[in-house]
Amino acid sequence: MSSSSSSQEAALAGALNTALADHxxxxxxxxxxxxxxxxxxxxxxxxxxxxxxxxxxxxxxADEGTSHLRSALAANxxxxxxYFSLAKGxxxxxxxxxxxAVLRQAGQVGLADKRFEPLQAEIRSTAVALYRQALAxxxxxxxxxxxxxxxxxxxxxxxxxxxxxxxxxxHEPDFAExxxxxxxxxxxxxxxxxxxxxxxxxxxxxxxxxxxxxxxxAPHKTRHDLAQREYLGGAGMFHLAxxxxxxxxxxxxxxxxxxxxxAWRTSQPQMVxxxxxxxxxxxxxxxxxxxxxxxxxxxxxxxYLGAAPEDGFSCPMLVQIIEEIQAVFAPILAGESFRYLGxxxxxxxxxxxxxxxxxxxxxxxxxxxxxxxxxxxPESGGMxxxxxxxxxxxxMRRLNGNEALVHEFLKQTGAKRSVIPHRANRGVIFRSxxxxxxDRFRFRRDYLSQRINISLLFGQFGEEG
Numbered sequence: 001m002s003s004s005s006s007s008q009e010a011a012l013a014g015a016l017n018t019a020l021a022d023h024x025x026x027x028x029x030x031x032x033x034x035x036x037x038x039x040x041x042x043x044x045x046x047x048x049x050x051x052x053x054x055x056x057x058x059x060x061x062a063d064e065g066t067s068h069l070r071s072a073l074a075a076n077x078x079x080x081x082x083y084f085s086l087a088k089g090x091x092x093x094x095x096x097x098x099x100x101a102v103l104r105q106a107g108q109v110g111l112a113d114k115r116f117e118p119l120q121a122e123i124r125s126t127a128v129a130l131y132r133q134a135l136a137x138x139x140x141x142x143x144x145x146x147x148x149x150x151x152x153x154x155x156x157x158x159x160x161x162x163x164x165x166x167x168x169x170x171h172e173p174d175f176a177e178x179x180x181x182x183x184x185x186x187x188x189x190x191x192x193x194x195x196x197x198x199x200x201x202x203x204x205x206x207x208x209x210x211x212x213x214x215x216x217x218a219p220h221k222t223r224h225d226l227a228q229r230e231y232l233g234g235a236g237m238f239h240l241a242x243x244x245x246x247x248x249x250x251x252x253x254x255x256x257x258x259x260x261x262x263a264w265r266t267s268q269p270q271m272v273x274x275x276x277x278x279x280x281x282x283x284x285x286x287x288x289x290x291x292x293x294x295x296x297x298x299x300x301x302x303x304y305l306g307a308a309p310e311d312g313f314s315c316p317m318l319v320q321i322i323e324e325i326q327a328v329f330a331p332i333l334a335g336e337s338f339r340y341l342g343x344x345x346x347x348x349x350x351x352x353x354x355x356x357x358x359x360x361x362x363x364x365x366x367x368x369x370x371x372x373x374x375x376x377x378p379e380s381g382g383m384x385x386x387x388x389x390x391x392x393x394x395x396m397r398r399l400n401g402n403e404a405l406v407h408e409f410l411k412q413t414g415a416k417r418s419v420i421p422h423r424a425n426r427g428v429i430f431r432s433x434x435x436x437x438x439d440r441f442r443f444r445r446d447y448l449s450q451r452i453n454i455s456l457l458f459g460q461f462g463e464e465g
Contacts, residue, residue: 012038016047023055031055039068046075046082054085062093080106080113087119096127097147100154110398127151142172150181158189176205180310187309192322192338196314203312207238207294220303220347224296227447231291241292242285243315250282250317251324256331264332264429269387271430272332273420277367278321283425285317287369290452296345303351307343322456325365332429336362336459346441346451353438356407357400358390362459364432372424374449381422381441381451388415389433393462396433406435422451433461 019034035052038045050072056065069086076082083106090099100123103116131148138144149164165182168175179202187195232239255274264272278286295313298306307313322338339361346353366383375381388410390396399406419439420428430436443451 046072057089080111112394124154142168146178193319199309199314220350241289245316245320250320274427277427304346339457341456343454348443356437359432361432361457365456366428367454376442382420385436386415388413
């Protein structure tokens with residue numbers, strides 16, 4: 001840095017400190033004027049925007065204040081204080097939902113601050129109070145009931161939240177997002193079949209009758225949808241294959257042997273591999289559902305697609321598989337409740353697979369369903385897993401999505417990598433917090449040979465949201 005640049009930085013810091021001293025001493029007019037002068041000469045100055053925003057909120061001008069607080073965060077998204085102040089400002093402006101979203105955004109990038117937790121509690125309490133007031137003014141308003149349910153759920157009031165979602169649907173039976181929210185809370189609290197029925201209803205409302213929202217342009221999505229449309233004989237944009245329960249077991253009942261449980265207890269990384277995971281009838285039907293259902297709505301930049309419960313990957317057969325996993329592998333799950341599931345389909349030419357990451361759950365059941373003859377390299381195509389786990393949710397979020405940071409973490413911890421090759425109908429059960437990724441893969445190009453894995457998550461590692 002040149003001497004002139006150093007002098008300019010010193011002058012800026014001095015001006016900001018003088019303004020801040022006036023602010024703290026209650027000389028608010030002088031402080032506000034100084035902050036504005038700084039911003040006029042340096043429009044991207046994060047500190048000046050932040051302190052001016054705080055002052056404006058303190059003096060009852062919350063809307064203008066939050067504008068400056070947003071500018072501070074845009075200029076420096078690595079400063080936890082800026083998230084805290086913006087959330088406080090939004091709360092003061094009467095926007096608790098947006099305030100909560102700001103703190104969640106901080107958590108998603110791995111930032112933590114001792115002030116976040118009490119502020120989050122204040123946000124949740126304020127949100128509930130505001131939505132109750134709105135409901136008193138507009139009884140039967142489905143949107144308010146839905147929002148109140150979500151606010152109550154954030155406080156841990158599960159039964160009240162369910163009641164609110166049900167009331168919202170009583171007043172507006174085709175309210176898609178209320179079906180989504182009710183589906184999530186029911187399925188995550190032991191009522192998977194009922195919850196998945198609401199997920200399916202949400203999918204039909206959003207995508208049915210040829211009203212599916214247009215997907216963003218992505219080469220792997222375009223190629224997949226053309227191949228699927230040809231497979232379906234030109235069926236419409238929303239189509240679900242038969243996903244009913246099967247007669248007899250879906251999960252092979254004899255797989256959780258004493259030897260498997262001992263391997264689970266002693267392995268490092270903690271995982272077990274279970275071949276012939278599903279019965280033949282279940283595997284065949286699951287493959288047909290994945291091939292014939294237009295549920296592949298999630299588009300990942302790394303060249304793969306995802307299917308989620310709320311988009312129709314929540315048929316009764318999947319409920320049966322979840323219930324039987326909970327029964328057959330009860331000693332491994334140790335009472336952990338179902339949390340979520342997703343399926344992932346990979347373009348063999350355009351996809352790089354998932355990055356190195358950990359999941360916010362306690363146990364992951366990962367299932368491969370593509371036929372063995374689709375895999376052109378039997379020694380690959382599965383997953384890589386390390387014997388190191390994320391120590392907390394903040395670290396997990398900071399490392400997920402940043403390949404350089406996560407590999408530096410793995411190097412520093414001396415983590416060792418294991419590779420599990422792809423096999424048709426192979427299940428891999430492991431601790432979700434252990435870092436893992438898609439192994440290199442090379443599959444045939446035809447539509448029915450695409451690599452598909454289904455990830456079922458049980459238990460919750462970090463906080464909600």
